[in-house]
Amino acid sequence: MLPEISKPLFSRRNFLFSLAAVVVSAGAITLSTGIKDWIHAEISEAFGETVGEHKNSAEFVRDFLEHLSNRDPHAWFLSQFYFRAKPQFFDDLMDHEDVLRSWVIELFVHSTNIVKYEEGDEPFTYSGLFLPHVTPCVNQLSAHA
Numbered sequence: 001m002l003p004e005i006s007k008p009l010f011s012r013r014n015f016l017f018s019l020a021a022v023v024v025s026a027g028a029i030t031l032s033t034g035i036k037d038w039i040h041a042e043i044s045e046a047f048g049e050t051v052g053e054h055k056n057s058a059e060f061v062r063d064f065l066e067h068l069s070n071r072d073p074h075a076w077f078l079s080q081f082y083f084r085a086k087p088q089f090f091d092d093l094m095d096h097e098d099v100l101r102s103w104v105i106e107l108f109v110h111s112t113n114i115v116k117y118e119e120g121d122e123p124f125t126y127s128g129l130f131l132p133h134v135t136p137c138v139n140q141l142s143a144h145a
Contacts, residue, residue, distance in 0.1 A: 034080060035065065035079050035080055036061060036065060039061050039064065039065075039104055040052055040053075040057065040058075040061060042101055042104055042105065043057050043060075043061075043104070043105075043108060046105055046108075047108075047114060047118070051114065051117070051124060054124055056112065056124055056125060056126035057108075057112075057126070059126050060107075060108060060111055060112065060126050060129070063128070063129040064104065064107060064129060067129055067131070078096075079096070079100070107129065107130055110130035111126060111127065111128065111129050111130040112124065112125065112126045112127070113125050113127075
């Protein structure tokens, strides 16, 4: 009778699978910072570094990205890739950046009291992501008209 040969605890296939999982995870983490950093930069450019680096702006970006990923996962993935890599073969998507910029700034103005803050009347606050059909009462722009 032959002695039973034990299987190695960590096979080559398991090692390669684990390595692939680590690489994909690292790639997903670096991709996710692309659009996030871009949105922070757009807010900073439009309203100044103080507003762009404020914790309420970070909260807005987090909520916006969550809404974007739930709204259209395919567009979310494309945006992640586009804003991280800025590939040259996406010339037809250049308007995608302009459309997204307009949407971010519009939602930021409606979701925060940036107008009153810029006038010096109130401290900067974020009251939740303004979605007209879901959260119409959050509209800060009409609340201060």
